[in-house]
Amino acid sequence: MTGAHLVVDAVRYQPGPLLLDDVSVTFPAGQVTAVAGPSGSGKTTLLSVAGGLIAPTAGTVTYDGAPTWRGNGDPRPEIAFVLQVYGLVPILSARENVAIALRARGVGWVDANDRAEAALARFDIADLGDRQVEELSGGQMQRVAVARALVVEAPVLLADEPTSELDQSNADVVLDVLRREADRGAVVVIATHDPAIVDAADDHVTIDEGRLG
Numbered sequence: 001m002t003g004a005h006l007v008v009d010a011v012r013y014q015p016g017p018l019l020l021d022d023v024s025v026t027f028p029a030g031q032v033t034a035v036a037g038p039s040g041s042g043k044t045t046l047l048s049v050a051g052g053l054i055a056p057t058a059g060t061v062t063y064d065g066a067p068t069w070r071g072n073g074d075p076r077p078e079i080a081f082v083l084q085v086y087g088l089v090p091i092l093s094a095r096e097n098v099a100i101a102l103r104a105r106g107v108g109w110v111d112a113n114d115r116a117e118a119a120l121a122r123f124d125i126a127d128l129g130d131r132q133v134e135e136l137s138g139g140q141m142q143r144v145a146v147a148r149a150l151v152v153e154a155p156v157l158l159a160d161e162p163t164s165e166l167d168q169s170n171a172d173v174v175l176d177v178l179r180r181e182a183d184r185g186a187v188v189v190i191a192t193h194d195p196a197i198v199d200a201a202d203d204h205v206t207i208d209e210g211r212l213g
C-alpha cells in the first residue's frame, strides 16, 4: 500500500452540457470520503472522471503522481469500482464475475476462484457462487459487484451508491468492509445521497449541479 492520495485538480467535464465545473478535491488514503448530493448532481460523473473512465475536458486527476486517465477509458489496475450499473457479465456465474477481476490482474484460475469464493462469503452470498448473475436479485447483484471490487485489494476504491439495493444489515456489512479497506490504507470514496452513509464517513464533500459546495 503506497498511501498515495487521489487528487482531482481544477476538473471541468463538458461533453456538451457543463457537468463538472472547476472541481478540486483530494481524496486521502486511509479515509472514507463520501461524495454527497441529490440525484443528477454529478456524483457518478465525478467518480468516473476521478477513476479514469472518462477524460476531463480540462484539469487533471492524478494518483501516485500519474494521471488516472490512460487515454482509452481502461482504469489503472490500482483503481477498483463498484458501479451503479454493476458492470457484471450476466451469463457468467457470481464466482466467475468476481474471479475475472483477479484474472485480469494476472492471478491464476485456482487462486482466483478460491479468493472469489472467500469474497462472496464475506457478503453472505457464498451459496450463490454457481448461479448466473442474470438470475440474481438486485441486492444480490450489488453484493457480487462489491465483492468483485474488494477482492483485488486495490489501493483506490470508488463506490457509486454501493448500498442502494441492500437492506440495513447487508448495507452495514458493506460499509464495514469499506471502512476496513480505508483502515488498511486505501483511498475509499462513496457516492451517496444517504445521510447515514455521510455520517459514517470520515469526511464528505457536497456536489450540486456539478460544483463542489
Ligand SMILES: Nc1ncnc2c1ncn2[C@@H]1O[C@H](COP(=O)(O)OP(=O)(O)OP(=O)(O)O)[C@@H](O)[C@H]1O
Binding pocket: 015, 016, 017, 019, 037, 038, 039, 040, 041, 042, 043, 044, 045, 046, 084, 193
Ligand atoms: N454524457 C453525458 N451527456 C450529457 N449529460 C450527461 C452525461 N452524463 C451524465 N449526464 C447528466 O449529468 C448530470 C449528472 O449525472 P450523474 O449521473 O453524474 O448524477 P448523480 O449525482 O450520480 O445522480 P444519481 O444520484 O441519480 O445517480 C445529470 O443531469 C445527467 O443526466
